[in-house]
Amino acid sequence: MTATETTRVMMVREAINDALDRALASDDKVVLLGEDIADPGGGVYGITKGLSTKYGLDRVRPTPISEQAIVGAAIGAAVAGYRPVAEIMIMDFFGVCLDQVANHAAKLRYMSGGQTTVPLTIRCSAGAAMSLGAQHSQMLEAWLVHTPGLKVCIPSNSADAKGMLTTCIFDDDPCVFVEQVMGYFNGSECPEGEHRVPIGEAAIRREGDAITLVSYGRQMNDVLTAADQLAADGIDAEVIDLRWLQPLDTATILASVRKTGRLAILHEAVKRGGVGAEIAAVVAEEAFDSLRAPVVRIAGKNTPVPYARELEAAFLPTVGDLVAAARALVS
Amino acid sequence: MADDATLDPAVHRGLYRTMSLIKQCDDRFRTMLSSGQIFIVYYSPRGQEAISAGVGAHLRPDDSVVTTYRGLHDHLAKGVDLRGLWAEFLGKSTGLCKGKGGPMHITSPSDGLMVTTGIVGAGLPIANGFAMAAQLDGSDAVTVVNFGDGASNIGAFHEAVNLAAIWKLPVVFVCHNNLYAEHTAFEAGTAGGSVAGRASAYGIAGQRVDGNDPVEVYLAAQEAVRRARAGEGPTIVECMTYRFHGHVVGDAMEYQPPDERAAAMAADPVDRYRARLVTDATLTEAELADIDSTIAAEIDDAVEFAQSSPAPDLSELYTDVYAEGVAP
C-alpha cells in the first residue's frame, strides 16, 4: 500500500468519487464519459456527483445511450494519449459493446505490435440482490478475464476501491473496474490522500493453516464472517482477497494452498466457467501434490438471476454454504 | 465529371501518383497470389483508388485515419512506409506491426494511420475518440474514417454518427460504396437508397459523389475537411464506386452480374484519369510514365525487402499483450 498516514471512514461510493476527483485534478488527460454522469444526478448511483460541476462538461461528458459509441470514443481518445474513464451503467450492458471492449480495447496494442496502447478504464456497476432480475444483476467478469489484453478487478472495500481505480486510470492498459452495487454503501477506513494498489496483488485478509478461502468483491465480508464461524470450531482459515482477476495473483494462492492443503473458492458469478474454475485448474496443475481434499467452488447457480427475493437469495452463494463446505473439507 | 482545370497541376500529380501506387501494389499482390508466391487472404481495393487519393490529399501527418480490412488504398494514401507495409502483409518481423497485425490491422501512428479493423463498422466509434482528443487538445487535426456501404447498416454506424453530430466532432465519415457487402447488393441490404442521405437524420452534412473521379472526391473532401477543421462538425461523404475483384480474392462473384463488372472495369478510374490528364495536357505521357516506373521500382524494393525479411521470433507471441511488466 502506498497509503498516506491519514484515513477516514468512507463508503465505497465515496471512495470511487474521491479517486475520480483526484485523477481529474491531477491530470488534464483524464476525462469521464458515460450516460447521465453529469450533475445534478452524477449518475444513477450518484457516483460521479459534483465532478461535472467542478471539471466542466468537456471533461465529464454525459453521452447518449450508445455503449459502442462510449467505449469506442474512449478507445480512440486513449490511443491519442488521454486516460478516459468510461462508465457502462450496468455490467449486463457489456453485451452491447463487447466488440469494442474485446476486439478493440483489448487487442489494439498487440495487433499494432506495441505501437499503440489503450490506457482506458471502464467502470461498471454490477451484481445481484436488488431484485432487478436477469438483465440487471449479472457478474460477467469471466467474459473479460477470458480476453487477453484486458485487466479486470473488483474491490472489496473503500481503500481498495480508491486505490485500485486510481491504479487503473494511470495504467497503460485497458482495465475494467467492477463496482458491486450492494457494496456501494459499505463503509471502511480509506486513505485520504493519493492511494494506489499495485496491479495483480491479492491481499491476505486473515492468516491460517487449515484451509484457504479465496474470494473477491463484496463477498469478502461473507468470507470473513465464515472464517470467524470456522475459527469458533477451531478451524483456522486463511482468507485471500484476490482484488485483481487479471492479472491473477496465482503465487499468493499457490503459496497458501501449499500451506493449508485445502481450498474453497467463493464468487457471486455463476459457477460454470467462472473465475473459480480457473483457480481450481491452476491449483490442480501447480499444487496437486499439496491438496489433501478436493477443491470446492461456492458460487452463483448456473441459472439466470431470478427476480423473486426468495429465488434471488437461492441463486446467491451464502456464508452457510461456505462454512458447511469448509467443515466438510477439514473433517 | 469535375472540372480538372480548377486544380493546380501539382494536385493532379499527387492524386495520380497515389492512384498509381495503389493500383500497382494491388496488381502485384494479386499476381503474387495467383502465381503461388504468397498465400494470404486479400481484400482488393482495386477500383476504389480515387477515393483514398482524393481524401488523402487533404490530410496532414497529425490527422488520423481509421480504416478496414479492405484498407490498402487508405494505408497507401496516408503515406505509410511501403517496405513496412509489404512486410506486414507477408507476416514478417520487419512489418509495421512486427508481423502480429497483418493486412487487417495495419497501424502506423507516425503517419496518423491509427487503426485498421476487421470488424465491420467498428472503426466509426473509435474515430470519434481521435476526433474528441483533437477537440480537447484545441488542435485543428481531423479524423477520417473509411468504411463500406454494408457498414452503414450496423448499429455502431448510427451510434457514432449521432455522437459525432451532437459533439460536433472533427470527423469525416467516408463511405466507400462499392455496391456490395460480401454477396449482398447495396439495395438489397440498405433502406433509403443512400448512405449520405442518412446524414440528414442526424442534422449533419452529407454528400454523394462519383468515387471513381478523384477530382470530385478531392473537392468534396476539401469541404468536409475544412468543415471539420473549422469546428463545424462531421460530414458523411459517400463515394460511389465498384470493387473489381469481389469481396476477397478468389471470390467466384456469382452474385454479381458479369456485365456490371465488365462495365466498371472498362471504366477503370486509374486508366480514365490517366488518359484525361494527357488529353487535358495537365501532365505529359512521359511524366506519367515516369511516375509509374518510379513507383514500380519502389514496389520492387518493398517486395524484395519483405520477402527477404525473417519471420517474427517466436518470443513475439507473448509480447505486446500488456504494457511493460505484465506477463500474458
Ligand SMILES: Cc1ncc(C[n+]2csc(CCOP(=O)(O)OP(=O)(O)O)c2C)c(N)n1
Ligand atoms: C461485425 C461484422 N459482421 C460481419 C463481418 C463479415 N464481413 C466482413 S466484410 C463484410 C462485408 C462488408 O461490406 P462493406 O461494409 O460494404 O465493405 P466492403 O467489403 O464492400 O469494402 C462482412 C459481412 C465482419 N467482419 N464484421
Ligand SMILES: [Mg+2]
Ligand atoms: Mg461494400
